[in-house]
Amino acid sequence: MMMAFDADTASDEALMVLYANGDREAALTLTRRITPRILAYAARILGGDRAEAEDVAQETMLRLWRIAPDWRQGETRVTTWAYRVATNLCLDRQRSRRRKAQTALDDAPDLPSADPSAEARLVQTDRMAALHAALAGLPDRQRQAVVLRHIEGLTNPEIAAVMEIGVEAVESLTARGKRALSALLAGRRDDLGYKDDPDADR
Amino acid sequence: MPTDDLDDLFAAARSDRPQPSDALMQRVLADALAEQPRPVPSPVPRPGLLARIAAAFGGGPALAGVCSAAVAGLVIGYLNPVTYDYLTGGQTGTELVDLFPATDFLSSEG
Numbered sequence: 001m002m003m004a005f006d007a008d009t010a011s012d013e014a015l016m017v018l019y020a021n022g023d024r025e026a027a028l029t030l031t032r033r034i035t036p037r038i039l040a041y042a043a044r045i046l047g048g049d050r051a052e053a054e055d056v057a058q059e060t061m062l063r064l065w066r067i068a069p070d071w072r073q074g075e076t077r078v079t080t081w082a083y084r085v086a087t088n089l090c091l092d093r094q095r096s097r098r099r100k101a102q103t104a105l106d107d108a109p110d111l112p113s114a115d116p117s118a119e120a121r122l123v124q125t126d127r128m129a130a131l132h133a134a135l136a137g138l139p140d141r142q143r144q145a146v147v148l149r150h151i152e153g154l155t156n157p158e159i160a161a162v163m164e165i166g167v168e169a170v171e172s173l174t175a176r177g178k179r180a181l182s183a184l185l186a187g188r189r190d191d192l193g194y195k196d197d198p199d200a201d202r
Numbered sequence: 203m204p205t206d207d208l209d210d211l212f213a214a215a216r217s218d219r220p221q222p223s224d225a226l227m228q229r230v231l232a233d234a235l236a237e238q239p240r241p242v243p244s245p246v247p248r249p250g251l252l253a254r255i256a257a258a259f260g261g262g263p264a265l266a267g268v269c270s271a272a273v274a275g276l277v278i279g280y281l282n283p284v285t286y287d288y289l290t291g292g293q294t295g296t297e298l299v300d301l302f303p304a305t306d307f308l309s310s311e312g
Contacts, residue, residue, distance in 0.1 A: 020239055027234035035230050040219040054226050061230045065237035128218055131211050150212040182208055189207060 012078035013071075020068040027065075034079065035061055037152070038086045044147045045090040048132040052093055060086045076161065083154070083162040087144055094140065127192050134184040142177035149174045 010018070010026075012033065018026035038060050043053035063085055064078070135143050141163070148159045149170070159170045185192075249257070259265040 019234070022238060022240060024235065024238070027238060028231060031227060031230045031234055035227060036219070036222050039222045039226065043220045044215070050220065053220070054223070057222065058226065058229055058233065062233045062237070065234050068237075069239050124214060124218060127211055127214055131215055150209075151215045153216065178205075178208065182205070185208070185211075189204075192211075 013073055016068050016071045016078060017073070019065070020071065030064070030078075031061065034064070034082050037079065038082055041083060041147060041152055042086050042090055044132070044135060044151055045087070045143060046093065047136040048129070056086055056089045056093070059089055077158075080158060080161045083148065083152075084164070087162060090144075091140060123192070130185060130188055130192055131181075134181050137184050138177055138180055142173050142180060145170055145173035146177035146181065150178070 008029070010029070012030065015026040015030050019030060035057055039053055039057040042056040042060075043050060046052045046056070060082055064082060067081075135147065138146065144163060145159060148154045148162060149156070154162070156167050156170045156174075159174075160167045163170065165173075256262045256265045259268055
């Protein structure tokens, strides 16, 4: 018999214990909570390659299930651990395809958009493709730090835990990464619709 | 690109997060259930040595009775019964109890 609990409010760490004790509801909740975050992160790091990002997300989750019985409470957060594993898996994949040409801007895969306007959707698609291409031009560590900070919304201490470096190093990586992104996208501002965007005049 | 535009691009990326397909979620959940430890029934604890001895004698109370009888036997065997003569008035000797003083008539004929 399983103990009653509110899966929606239980912490990830509590769900890990419940999962290890055979609770199926905990497995479902952890899957719903963590898989989308890891998939999105992996997609950004891998230049929008959806298929590879799904493989990374599934492999990360598989490792999470396997470590659950030995999970040490209070040592690290589940999401931090998952981001760290995903980072390493992405690095492995990037190393293996290093010799291949960088994803060309025109070849960047389309991403779904919630924008109802077709024109706005095209602009959004172009912008995401440009962002992915620019991110792909960054060194690995800068790309990880920028994505975790500015897209995934993690704090600097959380990123430091994921990347196993100091907070100051994270600040340095994100600052340099952001400057490099600005430089990489400098010539594309008009192409990406910022010229006509009233917000661009802020 | 100005910082504002870059921040706008980041914000657009945050709102345009790729969503996992149903197939991926199903695969992850299938992995989760396949890897999930099965709850094992708690093993029945093996009875200790004393419990097994007690069981051999028919339970704890029976063992207590056997032990009491053994101790009583040792005490009676160790102590000199003569010392209890003051209680029995020296009537414990079997030589004084002759239930059938004359049994010859049982074996005689006629």
